[in-house]
Amino acid sequence: MRYWMVKTEPTVYSxxxxxxxRITAWDRxxxxxARNYLREMKKGDRVLVYHSSCGDGTGVVGEASVHTVAYxxxxxxxxxxxxxxxxxxxxxxxxxxPDLTFTRKFVAPIGLEVLREARGLKGLMLLRPxxxxxxxxxxxxxxxxxxxxxENCAEAQDAR
DNA sequence: GCCAACGTTGGC
DNA sequence: GCCAACGTTGGC
Numbered sequence: 001m002r003y004w005m006v007k008t009e010p011t012v013y014s015x016x017x018x019x020x021x022r023i024t025a026w027d028r029x030x031x032x033x034a035r036n037y038l039r040e041m042k043k044g045d046r047v048l049v050y051h052s053s054c055g056d057g058t059g060v061v062g063e064a065s066v067h068t069v070a071y072x073x074x075x076x077x078x079x080x081x082x083x084x085x086x087x088x089x090x091x092x093x094x095x096x097x098p099d100l101t102f103t104r105k106f107v108a109p110i111g112l113e114v115l116r117e118a119r120g121l122k123g124l125m126l127l128r129p130x131x132x133x134x135x136x137x138x139x140x141x142x143x144x145x146x147x148x149x150x151e152n153c154a155e156a157q158d159a160r
Numbered sequence: 161g162c163c164a165a166c167g168t169t170g171g172c
Numbered sequence: 173g174c175c176a177a178c179g180t181t182g183g184c
Contacts, residue, residue: 007170009170052170052171053169058170058171112171131170132168132170134169
């Protein structure tokens with residue numbers, strides 16, 4: 001089993017949308033390195049969801065898992081879509097998307113400051129300067145640390 | 161294949 | 173809104 005992090009702008013698609021939809025195609029990713037990671041995902045892999053560019057809400061907000069391995073992203077064939085890719089063909093698709101399914105939402109986002117200060121997350125790809133990838137692999141250890149931060153967050157919230 | 165120009169991302 | 177860091181594009 002492998003571990004991943006995906007970024008999304010919550011105004012475009014949020015963890016609440018995923019919770020509501022239960023399952024969604026993680027489509028419209030248009031970066032080759034991110035695409036390659038999407039294609040490496042296997043059913044059952046665990047995925048952290050990160051909200052970007054949203055002020056106080058920025059951070060890791062919950063967890064999902066891979067429901068279906070990546071298949072051709074339909075938006076690349078849709079001429080009316082801004083994600084249409086004229087160089088993609090049905091025989092030779094360029095872009096791929098897995099289906100992800102909702103696992104849980106943390107009570108509060110785990111922000112960048114908390115991640116940076118956490119023991120054991122120094123190598124986190126998300127924290128590398130200049131990082132812009134929207135799909136990244138995680139070490140199991142990193143995944144577990146972040147999930148426990150999410151759970152501690154929940155306990156702190158419940159105790160109030 | 162080089163590289164300048166341009167576009168995008170995303171924290172701040 | 174700024175801007176640094178990349179990725180992409182296209183002329184040569």
